[in-house]
Amino acid sequence: MKTSQFFLNTLKDNPSDADLVSQRLMVRAGLIHKLGSGLFTWMPLGFRVLQKVEAIVREEMNRIGALQIVMPNVQPAELWQETGRWNDYGTELLKIVDRHERAYVFAPTHEEVITHIARGELRSYKQLPVCFYQIHTKFRDEIRPRFGVMRAREFLMKDAYSFHLDNASLAETYQKMYDAYTRIFTRLGLDFRAVEADTGSIGGAVSHEFQVIADAGEDALVFSDSSNYGANLEKAEALAPKNSPSVSQKTKELIHTPGKRTIKAVCEFLKLPETQSIKVLLVKGTENDMVALVLRGDHEVNPIKAEHHPLIAVPFTFADEKLVESKVGCAVGYLGPIGLTEKNIPVIVDRDAAVLTDFCCGANQVEYHLVNVNWQRDCPLGEVFDLRNVVTGDLSPDGNGTLVIKRGIEVGHIFQLGNKYSTSMNATVVDEKGQPVMMQMGCYGIGVSRTIAAAIEQHHDEHGIVWPTAMAPFQIALVPMNYHKSQRVREATDTLYRELQEAGFEVLLDDRNERAGVLFADMDLIGIPHRLVLGERGLDNGLIEYKARVAKEVQEVKLTDLMSFLDTILRVKHYIE
RNA sequence: CGGGGCAUAGCGCAGCCUGGUAGCGCACCUGCUUUGGGAGCAGGGUGUCGAGAGUUCAAAUCCCUCUGCCCCGACCA
Known part of the structure; x- marks a missing residue:
């Protein structure tokens, strides 16, 4: 190709609305052109890069026997009503109406359509396992599109869906996908890690995210410094403390703490380390109007983990402050665990808060805190649960090493879905005995356009982009x-x-x-x-x-x-x- | 959705307060010179000043409405 016959449109000035290096460089190098919020044209130079990534993804999908298809992006509302996602997906789901006033969605993902295809086309266990994939645009009406193609509304994604007779077969394909993803990102020349992820509302047991390590990443990732353990912050666990509270020699004491409403202020005032304090968060419950979560003062609640507890309402929501005051009798800021059980507020204690001796906490009385409080002696312990975000320096849950936290850009995500969609859409095959069996499903995504931005975040210098060989236009x-x-x-x-x-x-x-x-x-x-x-x-x-x-x-x-x-x-x- | 900001040439911006000829840099076109790290000189404007309504002799500028875009926050696979 000669530049005189190509379309090379570079800029000296940075675009005014670009926050990330990758975004600036993609615009300046003429890879993309912005059309509207979260909407981008891939210009000839950028499109060549896109095709490079696509080709590698396609090769590796084909290598593990996945079959390429293309599904419509405009999909009848009925399919989405069938799975309940017409309502549950939320405002990210773009709904459209045609000239006959029929309702459609512009697809943010394709589980409904592929499951519809599977229930129509797959009849016998002999056709399983099978895996379909496509490389196609998606539309998600993000609340706040930003960072260029990194969080765009319309974007290019490789999505694959596998169908199985049983979980063993699903696990086998899942592993093949895991390996294929590893090959793809290795070939692309990226510094990446696969981390365990919470399956969230999508359900299922097992899920991994493929994350490109970059400071600009939106996700916090947790790794062990001396083992293979890796998880995103939502999912990451620390090793549970092995010690138990020691026997207290001190007496509980009520102290006047005027205006000291935060852990920091209270601990400074009392001259205690924050690690010797606890805090109480009151959140909405499923069976009770509120549930108390107890954490060590220096720790932070992890809402995703909390949502896994059956007594805690989803989504994780703090209890109304007025309700707290009327029920507990004091403002947020002076809450403590003592006496809550008696007020019909279940108490759930984080593992690290449960092993403290002689801690300080709110007295459930305005402007008063207690010191030298001890579980059992002063207050029943309640249920012990993992409620907190891990922090740098925690012990790795596999017992090897300590945890470090890095930032990452999620470029791939694989799920063992199980039968969530096959059940709601009645997708069955017959087994050897001629009996109908609900198919097990997996789904596997790669953000193709996002991968390119991630690559630039990782590979650039003061002069511009430094493409990994495999992606270069x-x-x-x-x-x-x-x-x-x-x-x-x-x-x-x-x-x-x-x-x-x-x-x-x-x-x-x-x-x-x-x-x-x-x-x-x-x-x-x-x-x-x-x-x-x-x-x-x-x-x-x-x-x-x-x-x-x-x-x-x-x-x-x-x-x-x-x-x-x-x-x-x-x-x-x-x-x- | 809440808070804040912006909208003027392809891009980045000034002009608006205090109403009166549409501007600057880059890019682009023409010519001459230059030619190993974003050249110099001369000439050229390619514009519905986001849209609509209003005040005024006169609106980019003042008032109102709308739309789009950006930032912060909350939301979310």
């Missing part, structure tokens, strides 16, 4: 000096351009009549991994200049050795199982 930038003035250079360049193309390299010849600086700057900005510069000086000596985008220094290569040189550094590295 072109492999080689051929930059001639004085192409339009020097016939020698032009002829040598054109010859080399042909040879490179014939050798199978994707080469971008920058034949624009611009100054060298412009050519260099643009080739750096758009991140082509390898650059060849041909000028009269070099031709005199039979040399060409090579520079890797990642390298600081250039090197001279003999023109006669060029092909074998390129062959060595550019040899396509096929992933080896």
Whole structure:
């Protein structure tokens, strides 16, 4: 490809509305063009990158036997009413009406349609397991689209759905997907980790997220510093404390703490470490109007974990403050665990709060706190449950090492769905005995467009994008000096351009009549991994200049050795199982 | 949805307070010079000042309504 025949539209200025490096660079390099909030056109250069990622995803899906299809994005409302998601999905679901006033959705995901297909097309256990996938746009009416294609409303996704007779088969395909995802992100050249994830409202037992490690990531990830343990913050556990409270030698004491409503203020006032305090959160319950959650003062509640407790209402919601005051008799800020059970407020205690001795807490009395409080002696313990977010330095739940927290960008997510959709949509096959069996399902997504933004977050420098080889829109930038003035250079360049193309390299010849600086700057900005510069000086000596985008220094290569040189550094590295 | 802000050339912005010729930088087009890291000179404006209604002799500017976009927060697979 020659730049004169391509559409290279680079900008010097940063777009005013870009918050992330990747977003700025994608606009400046001319990869994308914004149409509206969360809506983007992929311009020719960006589309080439998109196709690179798609091709790798497709290869790896095909390798594990998944079958590509394309499903409609406009889907009848009836299917969504059948699973209940017409109402449950919330405002992210874009509903549309056609000229006959019939209701449709613009699909944010395709479980309904694929399950509809499966119940119609799959009849016998002999057809199972089977896995379909598509690479297609989705629309989610995000409350706040941001970060360019990272959190867009319309975006490109690979979604796969598998169908099984039993859970063992589902687990087998799930593992194949896990391995395929690992190969995909490895081939793409990304620094990523698979972490355990909460399955949330989608249900099912097992789920992993594939996360690209980047400071700009929206997700907090937890890893052990000395084992393979990894989970997102919602899911991550710490090792439960093994000790139990020691026997107290101190007497409980009521202390006047005027205006001290926060843990920080109370502990400073009492000259106690926050680790020696507890806090009480009152939240809405399922059976009671409120439930008390007790955590150590320095810890933070994890709403997702709390929602797993049957007494705690979903979604996690704090109890109304007025109700708290009328029922407990004091304002939030002076709450403590003593006497709550008697007021018909169940008490659920985090594991780390349950092992404290001589702690301080609110007295359930305005402007008073208690010190040297002890479980059992002063207050029944209540149920012990894991309620908190882990923090850096906690012990890894597998007993190996301590936990560290990093940021990540979620680029893939795999679920063992089980029979949630097959049940609500009655998708069965007959087994060996001719009996109908509800199919088990898995679903597996990759955010294709988001992956590209994630790659840039991870691979850029002050000059622009530094594409991992597998994603680059072109492999080689051929930059001639004085192409339009020097016939020698032009002829040598054109010859080399042909040879490179014939050798199978994707080469971008920058034949624009611009100054060298412009050519260099643009080739750096758009991140082509390898650059060849041909000028009269070099031709005199039979040399060409090579520079890797990642390298600081250039090197001279003999023109006669060029092909074998390129062959060595550019040899396509096929992933080896 | 709550709070805040913005909307003027393809992009980034000034002009608005105090009403009176539509501006700047980049980009773009023409010519000359230049040519190994975002060149210089000269010329060129490609605009429904987001939309509608209003005040006024006169509105980018003042008033009202609407729309779009951005930021913070809450929401969410």
